[in-house]
Amino acid sequence: MxxxxxxxxxxxxxxxxxxxxxxxxxxxxxxxxxxxxxxxxxxxxxxxxxxxxxxxxxxxxxxxxxxxxxxxxxxxxxxxxxxxxxxxxxAPDDDAFAIIRRSWAVPILAVTHSPERFSGIKSGLGTITDRALSQSLCILEDKAWLKREIDVSQRAPFPVYHAANAGRKISHAIGLSH
CATH class of the missing domain: 1.10.10.10 (Winged helix-like DNA-binding domain superfamily/Winged helix DNA-binding domain)
Incomplete structure (x- = not known):
């Protein structure tokens, strides 16, 4: 897919x-x-x-x-x-399904199989707005399906996101060709 x-x-x-x-x-x-x-x-x-x-x-x-x-x-x-x-x-329970039902949750998990910057996630999804992406990232991070880390290896530190816990399992279940 x-x-x-x-x-x-x-x-x-x-x-x-x-x-x-x-x-x-x-x-x-x-x-x-x-x-x-x-x-x-x-x-x-x-x-x-x-x-x-x-x-x-x-x-x-x-x-x-x-x-x-x-x-x-x-x-x-x-x-x-x-x-x-x-x-x-x-994600069989109602609480988890409420997250999956959101428009961008599953596609975001699909593109964060490996650490991605905000701009990398946005370019991978195409039509998503900055606001929708930011809100979805916060919701997935609060649910602990997405992990946010600060990459300090560059001169200017920046956050990177990657699927974690159930989010990682969902990312693998989707199996996009990477």
Whole structure:
């Protein structure tokens, strides 16, 4: 999975959980998925539609009612669902999932598999704003999923960030080609 796809998937709050549920064998009908995610109908529908637009899900032809279709993973979706399943196993509780559900948390962990400066993280993610990156770094650092250290080897000291604890496990589970 490349970083651009990961950023796109995580831009909707429930997309990772939907993919993980489909990977674990939950039926592709809306009612079981909605119940398993415990999301609001609106958020769930937006995430499901987003996954269809990304080409990770498709309507299962010949199954389900026209107003209540059944969905299945596409080949690209199967690979993404496998990654989502590994991520959800690392952070199964509601507190951890609240962090994962944030738009930039998982992509930041993916690019901090090795120590990175703020500018390196930002360039690795592309479209993130300084404010969003700074807020996400603080949240991940407070959760102890990201470690901030000051590199004093240069003339001007600067902070570097790298995934730690559960954040490191998530980074490895994503397995971006580095």
């Amino acid at each position: 490349d970083i651009e796809l990961l950023v796109n998937i995580t831009s909707k709050a429930w997309a990772l959980k939907i993919l993980a549920l489909l990977d674990s064998g939950v039926p592709g009908r809306q009612a079981p998925l909605l119940a398993a995610t415990q999301a609001s109908r609106t958020s769930f529908a937006a995430s499901l539609s987003h996954l269809v637009q990304l080409g990770l899900l498709e309507k299962n032809p010949g199954h389900g009612h026209p107003l209540r279709p059944e969905f299945r993973l596409t080949p690209a979706g199967e690979a993404a669902a496998s990654v989502a399943g590994r991520i959800m196993k690392i």
